[in-house]
Amino acid sequence: MRRVAVVGAGMTLFRHRMLETGKEMAFEASRMALDQAGLDIKDVDSVVLGSAPDAFDGVHMKGEYLLDGAGGTCKPYTRVYVGGGTGVFVPIAAWWQVASGVADIVLVVGEEKMSPLLPHPQYAFWSIFDPILERPLGVTLLWIFSLEMRRYMHVYNVKEEDIALVAVKNKRNALDHPAAQLAANITVDDVLKSEPICWPVKRLDVSPTSDGAAAVVLASEDVARRITDDPVWITGVGWNVDSTYWTNRDLCYPEYLEKAANMAYRMAHISDPKKEIDFAEVYDPFDYKELHHMEGLQLARRGEAPKLTREGVTQRDGDLPINPSGGLLGVGNPIAAAGMMKIAEVFWQLRGEAGKRQVKKPVRRGLAQAWGDLMQVGTVVIMER
Amino acid sequence: MESKKTLPGTPIAGAEWDNEVYSFRKHSVQLRYAWDAGSAVSGFLEGLKEGRILGRRCNRCMRVLVPPRAFCERCFRSTDEWVEVKDTGKINTYSVSYVNNDASRRDKPLIVAVIEIDEASPGMGFLHVLGEVEPSKVHVDMKVKAVWKPRDERVGAITDIKYFKPLEV
Amino acid sequence: MTKVAIIGVGYSGYAPLTPHMSFKEMMFEAAKRAYTDAGINPRTDVGSFICCEEDLWEGISITDEYVPDQLGGAQRAVCTVSDDGLVGLINGYMQIKSGLADVVVVESHSKLSNVLSQGDVSSMSFEPYYERPFLTVETAVALEMRRYMFDRELGDDIPAMVVAKNKKNGLGNPRAPYSAILSMDEVLSSPMVCEPLRKAHIPEPADGCAVTVLASEEKARILVDQPVWIRGVGWFSDTPWVSQRDFSKAVYAEGSSKMAYKMAGVNTPAKHFDFVEVDDSYGYKELQHLEALGVYTKENIKRAVEVSETDLRGPLPVNPSGGKISLGDMVEANGLVRVVEAVLTLRGQGPRSLRGAKHALVQSWRGPPTASGSTVILEV
Ligand SMILES: [Zn+2]
Helix, strand or coil, rough: CCCCCEEEECCCCCCCCCCCHHHHHHHHHHHHHHHHHHHHHHCEEEEECCCHCCEEEEEEEEHHHCCCCCCCCEEEEEEEEECHHHHHHHHHHHHHHHCCCCHHHHHHHHEECCCCCCCCCCHHHHHHCCCCCCCCCCCCCCHHHHHHHHHHHHHCCCCCCHHHHHHHHHHHHHHHHCCCCCCCCCCCHHHHCCCCCEEEEEEHHCCCCCEEEEEEEEHHHHHEEEEEEECEEEEEEEEEEEECCCCCCCCCCHHHHHHHHHHHHHCCCCCCHHHCCEEEEEEEHHHHHHHHHHCCCCCCCCHHHHHHHHHHCCCCCCCCEEECCHHHHHHCHHHHHHHHHHHHHHHHCCCCCCCCCCHCCCCEEEEEEEEEECCCCCCCCEECC | CCCCCCCCCCCHHHHHHHHCCCCCCCCCCCCCCCCCCCHHHHHHHHHHHCCEEEEEEECCCCCCCCCCCCCCCCEEECCCCCEEEEEEEEEEEEEEECCCCCCEEEEEEEEEEEEECCCCCCCCCCEECCCCCHHHHHCCCCCCEECCCCCHHCCCCCHEEEEEEECCC | CCCCEEHHHEEEEEEECCCCCCCHHHHHHHHHHHHHHHHHCHHHHHHHEEEEEEHHHHCCCCCCCCCHHHHHHEECCCEEEECCCCHHHHHHHHHCCCCCCCCCEEEEEEHHHCCCHHHHHHCCCCCCCCCCCCCCHHHHHHHHHHHHHHCCCCCCCHHHHHHHHHHHCCCCCCCCCCCCCCCHHHHCCCCCEEEEHHHHHCCCCCCCEEEEEEEEEHHHHHHHHCCCCEEEEEEECCCCCHHHHHCCCHHHHHHHHHHHHHCCCCCCCHHHHEEEEEECCCHHHHHHHHHHHCCCCCHHHHHHHCCCCCCCCCCCECCCCHHHHHHCCHHHHHHHHHHHHHHHHHHHCCCCHHCCEEEEEEEECHHHHHHHHEEEEEEE
């Protein structure tokens, strides 16, 4: 197993609608990542792209369409896909190309352009459900989130107020992120009084739909040592997918995420994640998901994440900063690009390049995580200085 | 990163979009599919037509799988037999939806729930909607019963069950 | 680093219609065969599962939601590579090489019979602003076919001979639903679709599922008597813009094979292989691919067809399985379907004339309108 480093990162603005096409956004993010790494496209051996449903763009085989924007022309190029978990999975698929010795430099691109779908990007999510057993009920993506949130609240006796604290923290953190779409100073009361969409989910519990792209460059150890004094190593990767039958499991705890995390922890030789992970970018398309995921990652005991949040442990100046970027709730949620934004944030934080977002304590090891499918997939990357 | 004060990208404001300031190309398509339901789901749908909820039992782990499937994902073997289960159950979790699947607001909120079906293995259930109850009266673990469409209106679809309603008052 | 072998193959479907089973049940059947073949239990012995599929061919967005259970992959490392099944196999190869897993399952399937709007889905694969307004799959193919035939001075008879050969090869393959005795004249009298493309050139859609089990050398030697080694892999994409391609050559096949040859140390591809399985869409693609792979040249490809060199009993059998022409078009499964064929042939379970074959090449193309493809070199 060869060591693999991250040597550059880049991203576009995240916004509800962007003028740039998907190809153009992929290009902008890729160019910025290559510039930071001091590399040119001709140095790149292979390109891996991540993007979520083709239904957003109205383009079939979207990976082929985005190919030239992502720098894949006349190169080994492919697209990988695990629903919402894709953003953190693309670097994993690039990792095994480098670790296996097949490639030395891999460009990793996450792109999402959700705005083209009319009347609303949410409509695409109807087609993720079982066509025979679920779609006839008029199911929406919001249903399954609210059903999971309700179950989590019920089993661990979690209050809506505690969950709202996550939205308040992340939207405030995002005030310092130059890409942010929904940065704001809001209160718990604002969240609780925001319009109910699918109770217990309210408007301010939810991340927006977005357009955007983000990219990183991975390199083998010898290349990394040659081109940078400051490589960030990928020391653990893990992913896991649970059964399709989401109505057959207890939604209060993400077992699949625990298994994904354990795969990554084993590889990174981590036995006590709560002590050994300095900070984390966990997937927060909804505010309760940050809590749910902290528990699945074993950064908090089951039902304990709301307490840690209340006590300020997860703030940027806390003992275990969570989503110092501002997360999906604050920066935006162009699905595959959002996960890649988290990878980029861990990279910038570990290099001390996060500016006003830099967490207070010194950091050596960070974790990025994403989640998706039918509340079913967990993807985890651990990075170290 | 912090030195990059301006990241690439050109946002389009809502008014610019509404007034079609920028050019775009519209494409409208209705994609049609006919998914083969397969043996397990076909049997389930046939059962619904007759007003019965059917599961499949795996004789190794002895679970009764609802909705039924041809294989047990834990044991990785074919399931063994059909089992009729009750049309009652309890609410595992529920929500109140104020929006449609295209994000437009509903005229009337809809209560949706995951219902653990009685006589299926613990935790086994499916997604459906609730009726004849106010949102404020619903709770986790509430006992519910299927309300079926009249026999001549049933077509072998999940919507042959109109909704589930509370057993208790 | 470890060598990687294919230790099990399984398949199901391979028919124009499969109404008796859902895609899940079709996958379950193929997976059971592959696991039995490899002697493994998917719940305890597999490190990773890879599926290759595309949302709009399934009619389900985020279609990887619906794959784990029937492969024995629930609560395991499962992912989708949105690409041809052969690229999925290559990713499995790299996962094993990297030390991430020692047994990997790769699956791909087609339920094209369930897609009623095949034309609409295909048209959505074109770039929306410049290409989609006037290009269809048939026109894009015909433009390339015309130019390639012009550059090589090929008459209509040459692609027709390829179609007839592959239809005939399929007759010896129990898995090939579209095999037939078809004369060159019958091909040439089939209806014109988009000049010079005729109906008989176009592979017919089929349902089917292919599953392969890969293993590290250590595991392979414990589990099976006859591992098939993966000696080289390559994948490559040309420009996505249809109008900017060099129609006279398959750049993607050239790029992917160069990568694979380098890895496997193959210096003279024209002499190295006992048989090859290449994408043979529309007849002419088989020839364009053979050139790009360096197995033939633009000077000798025409003659190779005319003197039947690529026939089942010729010096270099091309598509002994019957190819896509006989097996049917299974979209993203096409590459993996051919791996199954090549593995069976290398084990001596294919055509009688190829018993004892040791070296094989499998090449795949993602189909129109893409210019992406992959190559794998196999050996026993
Ligand atoms: Zn079982």
